[in-house]
Amino acid sequence: MDLSIIIVNYNTIELTKQTLHSIFDKKYNFIYEVFVVDNASTDGSVDMIKTEFPQVQLIENNQNLGFSKANNLAITLAEGKYILLLNSDTVVLEDCLSKSLSYLDAHPEIGVLGCQVILKNGQLDHACKRGFPTPEASLYYILKLNKLFPNSKRFGQYDLTYLSDQEVNQVDAVTGAFMMVRRGVIDEVGGLDEDFFMYGEDLDWCYRIKKAGWKIIYYPEAKIIHYKGASNKKKKVKIVYEFHRAMYLFYKKHYNEKYNAFVKGLVYMGIGIKLAISTVVNLFKKRGGHDDQGKPKDTK
Known part of the structure; x- marks a missing residue:
């Protein structure tokens, strides 16, 4: 198995359907499997997946376990050489998966690869290439100095505004909306930290992986669309x-x-x-x- 794709779903039936179609409606030159971990949805997601995507390996939780625990459940069952965490509100664009796999195969020193993530308005989702949120980096970010001086390595060290969106770069972290991880890396550092219910688990994972000596790469040749904010109108x-x-x-x-x-x-x-x-x-x-x-x- 070349690739195991893991999607966590919680009451996003239409978005999840769109994401699955963006995967299955393409032809590939590699072997893959798709897991959907449902966190006790009540919107008919489970029935939809069973009916329209019988090839999906569906894990049904009886409660909302959060993002980290849900992904870890599938990771333990996954057989792929690479594991892809993919948000349920994304669309995988043409050749994204093939290009990502080829790049990882050609660069064994890479532990994690993230693609270029485009928001529904056509702008870059800056979370797809980030520095770690040190106190200094966070202060500059809160003060919006990164926007005043986007080409400054000092002031733009959190969202890496000084790095070109169109060039391959080594970064501190990529977003969990699309995070392709080498299986051997997971065996070495472990899965997602389940203390994080949602948010922060991707940063934590990248921190541990980079600390273990692996490279984390932003790879803009591969692209997805991220319908960020589409699944909720108001924050709970x-x-x-x-x-x-x-x-x-x-x-x-x-x-x-x-x-x-x-x-x-x-x-x-x-x-x-x-x-x-x-x-x-x-x-x-x-x-x-x-x-x-x-x-x-x-x-x-």
């Missing part, structure tokens, strides 16, 4: 909470011993303040009926 309280909890978990796990008490205090205080502000803003948006175009990983 749990989504806002889990996003900020992931920030806390990542810092505590990887940076807690690297910085002094003053820096750590500022970081954790900043996360708490941001959580409070985001919660209040989200409540006002719900009352006002405005659409929220936030990250769609609540579909996990």
